[in-house]
Amino acid sequence: MSSGDGAPPSSAAASGSGSRRFGAASPPKEATSWATTALLVAFLLIATAWFTLQGVRGALAELKVGSVYTDILLVILGIGVMALLLPAARSLKAARDGRTALAEGHIIAARVASAASRDLAWFTFGFAGALATLLIFVQFLIANDLAVSRTFFLLPLIASSFWLVLDAFWTNVYIFCVAEVLVLIWGLVVAVARLAPGAAGKPIRVIATLYADVFRGLPAIINIYLIGFGVPLTGLPLLNNFSQETFCIMALTLTYGAYVGEVYRAGIESIHWSQTAAARSLGLSYTQTLRYVIVPQAVRRIIPPLLNDFIGLQKDTALVNVIGTIDAFNQAKIIASNHFNLSAVTTVAILFVVITIPQARLVDRLVERDQRRMRAGGS
Amino acid sequence: MALLEIRDIHKRFGDHPVFKGLSLSVEEHQVVCLIGPSGCGKSTLLRCINGLETIQQGEIRIHGDRMTGPGVDVNALRRDVGIVFQSFNLFPHMTVLENVTLAPLRVLRQDRREAEAKAMALLTRIGLAHKAKEYPDRLSGGQQQRVAIVRALAMGPMVMLLDEITSALDPELVSEVLSIVRDLAAEGMTMLLATHEMGFAREVASKICFLYDGRVHEEGPPAEIFGNPKEERTRAFLKRIIEAGRL
Numbered sequence: 001m002s003s004g005d006g007a008p009p010s011s012a013a014a015s016g017s018g019s020r021r022f023g024a025a026s027p028p029k030e031a032t033s034w035a036t037t038a039l040l041v042a043f044l045l046i047a048t049a050w051f052t053l054q055g056v057r058g059a060l061a062e063l064k065v066g067s068v069y070t071d072i073l074l075v076i077l078g079i080g081v082m083a084l085l086l087p088a089a090r091s092l093k094a095a096r097d098g099r100t101a102l103a104e105g106h107i108i109a110a111r112v113a114s115a116a117s118r119d120l121a122w123f124t125f126g127f128a129g130a131l132a133t134l135l136i137f138v139q140f141l142i143a144n145d146l147a148v149s150r151t152f153f154l155l156p157l158i159a160s161s162f163w164l165v166l167d168a169f170w171t172n173v174y175i176f177c178v179a180e181v182l183v184l185i186w187g188l189v190v191a192v193a194r195l196a197p198g199a200a201g202k203p204i205r206v207i208a209t210l211y212a213d214v215f216r217g218l219p220a221i222i223n224i225y226l227i228g229f230g231v232p233l234t235g236l237p238l239l240n241n242f243s244q245e246t247f248c249i250m251a252l253t254l255t256y257g258a259y260v261g262e263v264y265r266a267g268i269e270s271i272h273w274s275q276t277a278a279a280r281s282l283g284l285s286y287t288q289t290l291r292y293v294i295v296p297q298a299v300r301r302i303i304p305p306l307l308n309d310f311i312g313l314q315k316d317t318a319l320v321n322v323i324g325t326i327d328a329f330n331q332a333k334i335i336a337s338n339h340f341n342l343s344a345v346t347t348v349a350i351l352f353v354v355i356t357i358p359q360a361r362l363v364d365r366l367v368e369r370d371q372r373r374m375r376a377g378g379s
Numbered sequence: 380m381a382l383l384e385i386r387d388i389h390k391r392f393g394d395h396p397v398f399k400g401l402s403l404s405v406e407e408h409q410v411v412c413l414i415g416p417s418g419c420g421k422s423t424l425l426r427c428i429n430g431l432e433t434i435q436q437g438e439i440r441i442h443g444d445r446m447t448g449p450g451v452d453v454n455a456l457r458r459d460v461g462i463v464f465q466s467f468n469l470f471p472h473m474t475v476l477e478n479v480t481l482a483p484l485r486v487l488r489q490d491r492r493e494a495e496a497k498a499m500a501l502l503t504r505i506g507l508a509h510k511a512k513e514y515p516d517r518l519s520g521g522q523q524q525r526v527a528i529v530r531a532l533a534m535g536p537m538v539m540l541l542d543e544i545t546s547a548l549d550p551e552l553v554s555e556v557l558s559i560v561r562d563l564a565a566e567g568m569t570m571l572l573a574t575h576e577m578g579f580a581r582e583v584a585s586k587i588c589f590l591y592d593g594r595v596h597e598e599g600p601p602a603e604i605f606g607n608p609k610e611e612r613t614r615a616f617l618k619r620i621i622e623a624g625r626l
Contacts, residue, residue, distance in 0.1 A: 278468035281429050282482035282534060283457040292481060297472050374471060374514045 028110050031098055031117035035091040038121035042088040045128045045135075049081040052135050052142075059142045059149075084127055091120035154343040161335045161344045168331035169351050172317040175248050175327070179317075180310055182253040187260030188295070194265055197286065208261075215258035220251070221319045227251040228323030248320040256313045263305050267298030300370055307363045311356050318352070380443055382407040382569055383428065383538055388437030388447075390420075390427065397423050398434070399593030405538070405586075408567040412580040412601075415590035416616060421573035422465075424590070425540040428571070429462045441538070458486060461531030462540040465547050467523040469515040469530070475502065476511040479530045487534065494533075501529045505559055521552030528559055539563065541572035577617075577626040581605050589613045 053074045060066035098113035141149045193208035215223070228247040232240045242250075271294050279289040321330035328348045335344035381404035390398040397420045405411045413421045426432040428439055430446070430453040439447045446456050469478050479498040483489045489497075502508045505525045507518075515523050524544055531539060541560065545553045557579050564570065564583050574580050580587060580601065587604040589597045589612070597610045605626070608614045620626045 274464065274466060274468045275470065277426075277431055278464065278470070280453075281431060281457055281462045282530070283454050283486040284482060285454055288485050292485060293470055297470075300472065375516050 027102055027107055028098060028114040031095040031114035031121070032092070034121040035088070035095040035117050038091050038124040039085070039088040041128050042084040042124055045084055045131055046081050048135055049131065050078055052138050053078050055142050056138065059146050062146065081131070084124065084131070087120045087127075088124045091117045091124065094120060151342055152346050154341050157335075157339055157341055157343045158347055161332075162347055164335065165328050165332050165344055165347045166351070168326055169328035169348070171245065171325065171327045172314070172320075172329075173355075175245055175252065175317045175320065176310075176314045179249045179252040179256065179313060182249065183256045183260050183309075183313065186253055186257040187264050190257055190261030191264035191268060192290065194261065195268060212258045212261055215254050216262070218255065220255045220316045221322055223255050224248060224251040224319050225322050227254075228320075228325075244320070244323055244325045247323070248317070248325060252313055252316060255316075256309060259309050259312075260306065263302050263309060264298065266305075267302035268294055270301060271297050303363055303367060307359060311359065314355065315352060318348070381405060382409075382442060383571065384440040384443075385424075385428070386438050386440070388427070388434045388439065390423070390432070390434045390436075396593055398427075398437075400437070401590075401594050402437075403588060403595050403598075405569060405571055407569055409585045410564045410568075410570045410572070410583055411586045411588060412584040413571065413573045413588050413590055414575075414577065414580060414616075415596075419590040420593065421590055422542050425462060425542050425571065425573055428538075428540060429460055430456050431462075454486070458534055459537045460540060461534060461536035461538070462542065463524070463527050463531050463544050465543040467515070467520070467527045467547070469523055469527055471515055474512050474514055475507065475518070475526050478515065478526060479533050482530070483533050498529070498533055501532055502526075505529060519552060520548045521555045524548065524552075524556045525559055528556070532563075537569065539568055539570045541570060541574070543573050543575065545574070545576055575625065577605070577620055581626075589616065591616075 057066065057071065057074055060070050094113050094117035098110045098117060101107075101110035101113055141153075190208055190212060193204050194212065196202075196204040196208075224247075227250055228244060231242070231247060234240065268290075275293055275297070276289055279293040280286075284292065317327060318329040320327050321333065324330070328351060329345070332344040332348045336342050383403075383405040385401060385403040387400045387402050388398050389396070389400060401420075401424070403411070403424075413424065415421055423432060427434050428446075430451070434447055437447075438445050441456070441459065445451070469475075470481070473481065476495065476498055479501065480491070480494040483494040483497065484491060487494075499508055499511060502511055505528075507522060507525060507529075510518060510522065510526075515526065518526065524547075528539075528541075528544070544560075545556050548556065553576070557576065560570070560572070560579075561583055572580075582601075584601050586598060587601050588595045589604065589608075589610070591612050597604065597608060597613045604613065605617065608617060617626065
């Protein structure tokens with residue numbers, strides 16, 4: 001340290017009295033450079049946006065969907081982008097106010113103004129960043145003479161194949177609906193088996209642990225392949241008459257039963273032992289305690305992680321194409337190879353995303369409702 | 380014959396001995412208070428009587444029946460021995476009424492209407508009938524503990540074990556819980572309670588037992604134990620209690 005004896009630097013020395021100066025009272029940092037940068041960034045983004053909109057206009061003309069209306073829309077977007085100048089300009093003005101106030105000796109007013117200037121500059125950067133991401137995406141779509149758009153988003157093909165794909169998607173829906181119900185039951189069985197008490201429960205615990213280890217480690221796609229192709233080959237009575245969908249349901253139930261069993265187990269173990277003590281002290285048996293006291297509380301806690309596993313299961317229904325089941329993905333692949341275009345697969349992708357969103361909201365709602373009912377301070 | 384007879388029990392947690400030949404008996408309609416320094420085994424003793432903990436030696440008899448060791452139907456034992464915990468331990472996912480009726484319905488297989496009528500009568504007695512449809516979290520600590528007492532009473536126990544039931548309560552909520560215990564004592568309920576409320580113990584107990592070093596170190600009527608303790612350890616313990624302003 002060059003200042004040597006640890007005395008605070010110049011500002012304290014300037015006050016002369018020897019007492020330390022209150023640091024927060026120092027003059028504000030200069031904000032003009034931030035504001036200027038914000039303005040430059042805003043201009044740059046607006047120029048890029050216009051360039052991109054020009055490209056979009058060309059693309060639309062080429063697709064023969066361009067018209068006066070799309071032109072008007074593009075012009076409106078172009079003008080809308082210019083709104084980015086507003087915070088940048090205000091930031092610059094605030095920076096100037098701050099400088100003036102400082103020159104007149106109003107330190108507090110200067111601080112307020114330059115803080116506002118920096119906030120507005122960052123506001124500009126934030127919007128500019130989001131806009132830049134969007135522009136890159138649009139550029140990607142229109143690049144190389146619309147190659148990307150044509151490959152993934154060929155609207156006429158999406159429209160003409162939509163019902164075919166949606167029809168096949170019901171196979172996925174059927175598989176995951178049945179599998180989810182079975183998984184809910186089977187997972188609980190596995191969890192209870194893994195927690196079986198005492199020396200008598202030990203063999204059960206071991207076998208359940210073994211099951212969970214094997215089926216959690218086994219890739220779902222291999223499991224579906226083995227069951228879907230293997231079981232019919234064994235010629236076992238009853239089993240080999242099952243449909244492909246049933247084999248898929250079996251395979252997914254086995255795989256996800258292992259996951260959900262662990263989720264249940266974590267939920268059950270998270271319930272404090274005093275709840276067990278209270279239930280047992282009332283004369284409830286081990287099973288009754290699980291059924292009426294522990295599992296109902298555990299289930300409430302595991303609903304969010306359970307939804308995670310269910311969404312995983314839903315997406316994994318797309319794996320059934322390995323055994324040739326005509327699900328949405330398989331159907332889309334057929335369409336894709338017939339038309340040398342992937343747009344039908346995009347439809348499937350969108351369908352999978354779209355079905356998960358309401359579920360996530362439903363779970364949020366359920367958890368919230370339950371907490372409102374049971375927690376203090378709710379209505 | 381004493382209703383509850385504890386004979387020479389030994390218990391250890393790992394290397395740490397909790398009971399080294401503890402004996403204690405509770406007559407019918409008696410209220411026995413267990414006092415002693417923390418960690419002396421008051422709670423553990425209650426949990427042993429209820430079968431929530433096992434003992435390694437000795438025996439516990441209720442009405443002359445041995446209630447420890449192999450072959451005991453603990454579920455049946457617990458039907459007759461109610462316990463209330465320091466931390467209430469109500470079931471948070473059930474309403475007050477469901478908490479109280481769960482065991483009568485599932486263990487005693489009572490008819491739902493009968494169980495609910497009895498539960499409502501008990502809740503009315505403690506002034507919480509209007510909370511029957513509420514969840515425990517909406518209740519104050521004192522109200523929760525009163526519900527916990529009623530939940531144990533709904534099974535119609537012969538003995539009630541109360542494990543420091545006011546220790547987790549704010550001071551102003553203690554009296555509402557103690558007044559229920561006082562009423563129970565007046566009705567002749569046999570009770571064994573671990574407590575730090577010395578004033579209450581003195582008022583309500585038929586017998587005070589001072590637990591120390593794994594045994595009942597000194598026992599006697601409250602006037603004697605609080606007024607003129609014979610043992611040095613008892614005197615030292617009570618002196619600390621008085622210094623803390625708790626007696």
